[in-house]
Amino acid sequence: MVTQTTMVFTAGGMVAMLLWLTALVLYAREALCPKVTPAQFISTEILSRAGMLLAAAGWGAYAMTTWPQPSWRLILLPPLALIALLVKMGLARRGGVLLLVLCLYGYAVTAYGTALATLWVGNTEPAPDLTIASLLAATRDAVAGAASGTCIAYGAFLLITRRCRPEEHPDPLLAERLGEGMVRVALIAATLALGTAAWRTWSMWGEVARIDVTTLFITWSFLMAASLRQMTTGMVLTRTVNTLVLLSLASLIIMVIAVP
């Protein structure tokens, strides 16, 4: 039974992530490109909702059959992904906040992806008792997920900005505003994640030279450098900034896979 639900969770989760990524790209296209057909608009919503349904069903079945055994990443992160998408839907009905919506989509993908990666690498140790250390680890993962989600949204956003010209849009500065905003969000999230990880490792082991702190420090350095570059040159979507953001995404993915 556990094997079957794990398969449903894994396969359903992967499909859901693909649907969300497609919806994210379509959403960015709707926002940035002037010519959007109603069919595109509807397909974004359908993809989001279908992904949510699959993700909720897969995770629900897995959690019910393994409770209370699943690791805390598997308990915590998928619901956070679903909550992020529910918040996104609420925002969309109220007219929407473009930057926030893109970040929430990215967060849903990375939060769910982290849970799946945990399962793939076999890190399914049962959730520990509620201690300060476990709370700090949960906070670190939740906030690092926000940073990596924003970086993924940035990647999707770059795909769109290359395909449709921002100057064709009624607001030519929109792409730049979004690009700068995403770097800001990612930097704040990476700073908080690094602070939490460093505090945890120092209090637990009396040192910070651990893989999670190191990868988050590298991420933070890249994002800090990208943000400084944007601030001091005034140029937002440059090759340097894009490279730095994508490098920080790579280091965050390493953290998700390598850190127990």
Add this chain to the structure above:
Amino acid sequence: MGRLHPLNHPSPVGEGHTEAPAEDRAQARLPEAPDLLGFLWRTLNNSHFTLVLLIWLSAIIGLSYIIPQPPYSLDDPLAYSQWVASIPQFLWPLVEDLRAFGLFQLRTSAWLRLPLALLLIHALVMLYRGVPVAWKRTRMHHVSPGLINDAYEVPPALGRQLGLALGRTEAPGQVFRRVMEQLAQQGFNVFSVERAYAGLAWRWHASWWAFCSVYAGLAFLAVGLLLHSWLAQASVLTLQPGQSVSAPARKPLTLQMEAADIVGNPIDPREGVVRLRIEGVSHTSKEVALPLHTGQIVEGMWWTVVNIVPMVKVTASDAHSGEELRLWSFAPAASAQYPYARLSLLGEGNTSFASLPTQNITLRVGRATSQDAPPGHFVLSFFRGVETTPAWVTTLGNGDEVVFEGVRYQVSISYDVQLRIQEDWWWAVAALGWLTVAVGSILLTIRRPVWLVVRAMDAGGYCRLTTWVDTLAPQTPQLDWLRTLGSSFTAEKE
């Protein structure tokens, strides 16, 4: 402050603008300096150098996880040969060359210390430039006389500087007042010196301090990490029950573990408190309680119990006569002075094995893999001679006894404690520095500052309106909007 030489002069109804890069401003300060020194100063005074150093640091830290870094010094020939033996054979010809470049000791090598030293110098240079400017901007009433009287003086800048000169056909006083009104309507705080037609406008000027605090924090971070990697003294001690250990601290201390109180499963300690007796030079002793994974300051040092390792103490005696029999642990470091064996439940190397030579029996302890085993229980396996299949396996708990082939074995659980002692406090300087950078960068991310200097002057029949902008916000203020400043059409529209 420099002079406004490169700014294009506007026609009565036209405009001219320029961006003065930081290099130009820096060069203006050291006009007499030789080229090399000038280049050095410009480099250290350029915020792009921060980017280079951050990437350099990240690359070295990342490499230190890719290239194996032995935890001990490779100067010891024995340690060096053991370490070389542990790496793949095809790498052996390269080892000496790579070692000469310090690639196996990256965290204590010049590869890391050089960017840290450069970061420290760079941060101090940036602070030297930034703090006076931020201070003047905080004290708004303190407007430089040069800024008012000299229409061509370039105000100092910390971020991206933009200069814009516009020509207006109306009187300077009228244009100036309209510009200040427009700025106030756009949410800027304004300060005017009417008699000179000079004014200041700003948003979130406190964020200039956040910008300075980023560099102050980077300086602290660099100095903390530099001195920590150079002077830090940290040691990890293994404490066993009943043994006294000398702590390699500046003050000679003798430590003795009194007890380890475990919460939860006794063979899987996730929580617990270790009680230690500390004896100083003057034979004054005191007891401290150190919870697992919770650092605290003891004797002016940072102490952390990093691990509590469950050990199984096994004693053997003749089942009939009660005579104690000597057990020998397989671990080479295990003390031979006790007749009993303390075996590890971690299953690393030979630490789980002991032998009873008189009976030609080998014992091994291990974790119970069966789901039915009660919590806190482990397995004890008995091997005859050189057989690899156990003759008997039994599940036992703390204090249990078992008899096998005429020998009574008694088992009890005790704990080894790994204690990390950090003597120096440079890590606290680094932590303070990083915290300052974090707070500064978050504030700067939320509120990006904008600073404007506006001057209007009569230029022979028309008004010359000069606007200098210093900003860290890429889209604020927009150039198109700046171009409309002082225009009566825009004012009416708004």
